[in-house]
Amino acid sequence: MAHEVYNWQLGRKMAYPYKEAHPNWQFAFVFNINRCIACQTCTMACRSTWTFSKGQEHMWWNNVETKPYGGYPQFWDTKILGLLEEANPGGQSWDTAETNGNGRPYGVYNGQTIFEAAIKRYGPEGHQRAIGYIPEDDEWRYPNIYEDTATGLQGAPGKWGDSSLLPEHKTWFFYLQRICNHCTYPACLAACPRKAIYKRKEDGIVLIDQNRCRGYRKCVEACPYKKSMYRGTTRTTEKCIACYPRIEGKDPHITPDGVPIETRCMAACVGKIRLQGLARINPKTGNWAEDRYNPLYFLVKKEKVALPLYPQFGTEPNGYYIPPRWVPRAYLRQMFGPGVEEAIEKYAAPSRELLAVLQLFRAQQKIIFRYEIKEGPKIFETHIDGKPWSMYNDTVIGFDKKDKEVVRLAVQEPVHVRAEKHYNSI
Numbered sequence: 001m002a003h004e005v006y007n008w009q010l011g012r013k014m015a016y017p018y019k020e021a022h023p024n025w026q027f028a029f030v031f032n033i034n035r036c037i038a039c040q041t042c043t044m045a046c047r048s049t050w051t052f053s054k055g056q057e058h059m060w061w062n063n064v065e066t067k068p069y070g071g072y073p074q075f076w077d078t079k080i081l082g083l084l085e086e087a088n089p090g091g092q093s094w095d096t097a098e099t100n101g102n103g104r105p106y107g108v109y110n111g112q113t114i115f116e117a118a119i120k121r122y123g124p125e126g127h128q129r130a131i132g133y134i135p136e137d138d139e140w141r142y143p144n145i146y147e148d149t150a151t152g153l154q155g156a157p158g159k160w161g162d163s164s165l166l167p168e169h170k171t172w173f174f175y176l177q178r179i180c181n182h183c184t185y186p187a188c189l190a191a192c193p194r195k196a197i198y199k200r201k202e203d204g205i206v207l208i209d210q211n212r213c214r215g216y217r218k219c220v221e222a223c224p225y226k227k228s229m230y231r232g233t234t235r236t237t238e239k240c241i242a243c244y245p246r247i248e249g250k251d252p253h254i255t256p257d258g259v260p261i262e263t264r265c266m267a268a269c270v271g272k273i274r275l276q277g278l279a280r281i282n283p284k285t286g287n288w289a290e291d292r293y294n295p296l297y298f299l300v301k302k303e304k305v306a307l308p309l310y311p312q313f314g315t316e317p318n319g320y321y322i323p324p325r326w327v328p329r330a331y332l333r334q335m336f337g338p339g340v341e342e343a344i345e346k347y348a349a350p351s352r353e354l355l356a357v358l359q360l361f362r363a364q365q366k367i368i369f370r371y372e373i374k375e376g377p378k379i380f381e382t383h384i385d386g387k388p389w390s391m392y393n394d395t396v397i398g399f400d401k402k403d404k405e406v407v408r409l410a411v412q413e414p415v416h417v418r419a420e421k422h423y424n425s426i
């Protein structure tokens with residue numbers, strides 16, 4: 001039986017197989033696509049921690065793919081978008097006339113979600129809770145297929161040199177970093193006939209109980225992000241576990257200070273594109289509680305510079321992306337919804353506060369629950385898109401769960417000059 005739940009990313013209620021229920025805190029993260037260098041350090045950090053065993057050879061819980069052609073499994077997003085389109089031709093549109101800061105930040109999604117499309121196709125008591133598909137074995141074979149392959153030059157008007165001019169490059173690609181989104185309304189959980197999948201009350205992490213799972217692969221079929229993966233050797237399904245021992249912060253061998261630390265894939269990021277944390281949930285609304293100086297709250301809810309990945313799927317994913325500046329907007333709007341223009345505008349000419357908060361990405365391992373900014377002098381002036389813009393050397397200070405200072409960084413990186421007598425020493 002379908003219930004009505006509120007999905008703030010869609011700005012409306014939607015059908016979901018279970019009643020609305022929310023955790024106290026929600027595991028969430030922001031990826032800044034603009035900075036990723038596709039080094040795959042994140043991918044290897046996860047791999048070497050969790051998926052190095054027999055039967056897991058094809059499993060990359062974290063992967064970084066080149067868009068638009070790349071995908072792991074191959075073409076996962078175009079396939080699910082195709083299924084949504086088939087269910088509701090031309091319906092994937094947004095009404096952006098009415099927005100507000102929190103409960104409806106991007107307007108209202110008019111189309112059908114994967115849950116609603118399944119009801120339309122199979123009925124409310126149907127055997128399938130979400131539309132989806134099980135990828136063929138060969139679709140998992142090449143996690144980084146089409147690496148660095150660009151698109152767009154063919155047929156593009158203008159000269160060759162125009163192809164890489166902002167605001168939209170005519171020839172383009174970008175890297176999309178992906179892990180399980182620990183969705184608010186997980187399709188994997190909705191589809192599991194064994195009730196083997198659960199969402200934890202304390203942090204919203206979605207886990208598969210390996211004792212209950214019988215490997216029916218209904219979750220593999222239903223997860224629109226294809227982040228639930230079958231393991232032949234155990235005949236069960238596995239997925240990203242959000243490195244929960246690190247998030248709990250209770251194991252003295254992993255977190256000796258007794259505070260949560262960021263996951264392996266986040267902490268290892270060389271490009272400093274990742275910031276992960278916990279968003280406090282308002283028990284009355286199920287939405288993020290106002291937490292003005294939590295960096296995630298600031299980026300997602302206040303500044304709205306980070307957007308959910310394919311919000312139209314309807315799972316309310318908890319991964320957010322700062323969209324790439326150079327990519328054609330129509331493509332980005334389909335991927336991140338109608339907030340794309342505003343997000344790129346904010347990122348291209350960052351406010352004083354945003355510039356300071358962006359320094360917190362990968363500054364250290366402990367999860368930052370609060371930040372403070374100490375104002376510094378103006379150090380640079382220019383024009384961006386014809387408007388004056390100034391840079392200030394502000395200092396941002398981050399605090400852990402115990403409200404202890406764990407990081408302090410200035411916008412302008414300090415220069416250290418080595419004393420002459422140590423020039424050749426290491």
Ligand code: SF4
Pocket residue numbers: 035036037038039040041042043064177268269270271272273274
């Ligand atoms: S480690 Fe960071 S920069 Fe490197 S591929 Fe992963 S997300 Fe991108």
Ligand code: SF4
Pocket residue numbers: 179180181182183186187188189206222223224225226227228239315
């Ligand atoms: S991304 Fe997929 S596997 Fe992860 S919680 Fe959402 S539906 Fe489940």
Ligand code: SF4
Pocket residue numbers: 045046047049050061062179180240241242243263264265266
């Ligand atoms: S959060 Fe942990 S388990 Fe999940 S992809 Fe990252 S490293 Fe892997």
